[in-house]
Amino acid sequence: MNVGESSSQEVDLNIAPIIDMFTVLITYLIVTASFLTLAAVDVGVSATGTAAATSAGRPSMSMLLELKSGGDVNIALQGGNLTHEIDIDVKGLPNSLQNVKALEARLRQLQAKWPQIKEVSVTADPNIIYKNIVDVIHKVQSIMPKVYISS
Amino acid sequence: MKPIKKKRKSTEMSLQITSMADIFMILLVFLLKNYSTSITSITPSTHLTLPQVLKSNAQVRESLKVEISRNVVVVDDKPIVRLNNFQFAPSETLHGADSPTLEQVFAHQRKLLPIPNLGSGLVVMADQQTPYSTLKRVVASAAQAGFVNLQLVVVETE
Numbered sequence: 001m002n003v004g005e006s007s008s009q010e011v012d013l014n015i016a017p018i019i020d021m022f023t024v025l026i027t028y029l030i031v032t033a034s035f036l037t038l039a040a041v042d043v044g045v046s047a048t049g050t051a052a053a054t055s056a057g058r059p060s061m062s063m064l065l066e067l068k069s070g071g072d073v074n075i076a077l078q079g080g081n082l083t084h085e086i087d088i089d090v091k092g093l094p095n096s097l098q099n100v101k102a103l104e105a106r107l108r109q110l111q112a113k114w115p116q117i118k119e120v121s122v123t124a125d126p127n128i129i130y131k132n133i134v135d136v137i138h139k140v141q142s143i144m145p146k147v148y149i150s151s
Numbered sequence: 152m153k154p155i156k157k158k159r160k161s162t163e164m165s166l167q168i169t170s171m172a173d174i175f176m177i178l179l180v181f182l183l184k185n186y187s188t189s190i191t192s193i194t195p196s197t198h199l200t201l202p203q204v205l206k207s208n209a210q211v212r213e214s215l216k217v218e219i220s221r222n223v224v225v226v227d228d229k230p231i232v233r234l235n236n237f238q239f240a241p242s243e244t245l246h247g248a249d250s251p252t253l254e255q256v257f258a259h260q261r262k263l264l265p266i267p268n269l270g271s272g273l274v275v276m277a278d279q280q281t282p283y284s285t286l287k288r289v290v291a292s293a294a295q296a297g298f299v300n301l302q303l304v305v306v307e308t309e
Contacts (some may be wrong), residue, residue: 023175033185036194037306039204039210039211039307040303041207045294126287131279133283133286134279134305137303138207
């Protein structure tokens with residue numbers, strides 16, 4: 001028996017198969033991977049109509065944003081302590097796009113004046129494209145987190 | 152003149168691939184970590200251009216997916232309604248009167264949910280050129296079936 005004898009034989013691990021496996025796996029992962037950073041904008045769905053009444057019987061204050069074809073945005077406020085509907089127009093840019101900065105400033109003013117407004121419904125003219133709607137919703141959400149899209 | 156004899160080296164060449172294996176291992180760990188393992192595939196189709204936003208906090212959650220492109224509305228990876236340049240075609244359904252309508256598909260999907268009254272989420276992936284009229288129609292059909300919490304999928308930019 002050779003028990004106790006030290007062996008001086010070098011053992012070489014063959015890593016070629018593992019490299020082959022890695023190459024295949026990495027190729028597959030790179031091909032199928034998506035490098036886009038996707039995120040989501042959370043919105044609710046609201047039915048277009050009058051505001052719901054509060055427990056006191058008076059309808060709660062609501063805000064409706066309407067995106068017009070020329071780039072203008074109409075802000076309509078109703079309910080709460082208001083005796084009549086308030087309409088505010090935010091003029092669009094010369095290229096018929098919504099002036100998002102002016103809209104943001106206007107919304108901040110309105111929220112400072114009526115802090116009870118927490119929700120906004122957004123509607124648009126039929127030809128307004130989705131990109132512009134998302135731009136407006138995203139901006140509105142930074143001021144009022146609850147945004148609804150009118151169905 | 153004597154011919155010059157070239158000495159032949161008999162040494163064996165062996166490629167050192169240990170460092171390569173290390174690089175591959177790091178790359179593999181990185182790719183596996185970033186690899187999406189969700190049931191709902193939220194990778195947009197090649198013909199779909201999603202709108203871009205600067206920064207959004209919400210993450211896409213696992214729920215029913217609806218895709219609106221120039222030619223078709225896809226619900227849960229199945230084409231349902233034909234569009235003609237983003238507009239609803241006169242004969243909307245893909246295979247005539249026998250095919251289910253958008254409303255029927257949403258109602259069916261709602262019934263498939265394990266807890267139909269709780270899962271009201273819908274992931275909307277629409278092309279950035281989609282007009283509001285088309286979006287409204289799809290959203291209204293979904294809302295009718297009870298899908299009222301929408302997640303509009305966007306591409307986040309720096």
